[in-house]
């Protein structure tokens with residue numbers, strides 16, 4: 001039995017959809033905070049259990065019988081993610097789960113300026129110390145979030161950043177499919193695996209790809225931190241979110257998202273999607 005948390009979300013929802021292409025629904029269960037949000041899986045014969053990392057008493061029964069448990073990482077920047085993940089790992093031990101797979105992030109490290117990267121590294125340590133068999137899926141930065149990072153470049157021809165560095169922008173869909181394949185391979189990977197697209201362009205290089213795709217110049221402007229925060233706030237971004245994202249740019253500049261790994265392409269049996277694919281698709285969709 002494969003049990004999946006976060007299946008009401010995009011990443012693990014897509015992984016479950018891939019699992020159901022080859023597995024009987026009776027071999028899959030999903031754990032949701034609100035079971036109504038997982039009704040589309042129940043309709044396909046998937047058992048829906050209720051569980052919330054914030055309510056540790058809900059978890060051992062939700063995880064019972066899992067040969068493999070795919071644990072989503074918390075998506076709440078305000079939450080104590082590590083405390084939530086600790087509840088989940090402890091429940092997995094109590095439930096006697098065969099293997100935990102955890103959705104981590106490339107650049108998980110104690111000293112990364114990107115806050116979630118520190119939580120991921122600490123969660124991986126919890127897993128390593130738990131006695132469980134575990135795999136940490138260190139996914140590349142979601143490529144679709146470039147839409148946010150690049151801002152209104154299509155109108156202005158400018159990409160404004162507080163720091164620049166390479167990022168292995170990776171399609172969330174590719175990471176989701178790879179997770180399904182790893183689950184189906186049943187324990188083929190121990191510990192952290194890095195799942196990235198094959199290239200890690202800097203923002204300046206992404207701007208050059210954007211310019212090529214759009215057929216117009218796109219320049220990158222690097223502002224100081226305070227100036228960049230003020231720029232984001234004036235563009236309508238809440239200041240706490242801008243400060244949260246600042247850490248991402250500094251982690252990029254520090255090389256935390258720089259590495260690429262051929263494993264994702266090997267698992268998928270095809271080339272992972274690229275930044276150019278991402279920037280081209282919306283143009284095709286809108287007919288520009």
Ligand SMILES: NC(=O)c1ccc[n+]([C@@H]2O[C@H](COP(=O)([O-])OP(=O)(O)OC[C@H]3O[C@@H](n4cnc5c(N)ncnc54)[C@H](OP(=O)(O)O)[C@@H]3O)[C@@H](O)[C@H]2O)c1
Pocket residue numbers: 005006007008009010011012013032033034037051052053054072073074075076084103105139140141142143145172
């Ligand atoms: N690699 C990257 O660039 C990147 C970028 C952003 C996020 N992430 C991480 O990747 C994860 C998956 O991404 P996604 O796009 O699928 O996010 P998403 O669509 O926001 O889904 C997050 C899922 O986590 C569940 N969840 C949140 N808190 C929970 C809790 N306390 N107990 C149990 N389940 C909980 C949510 O349940 P509900 O439906 O009940 O809310 C939802 O199903 C995120 O959670 C985040 O940690 C990675």
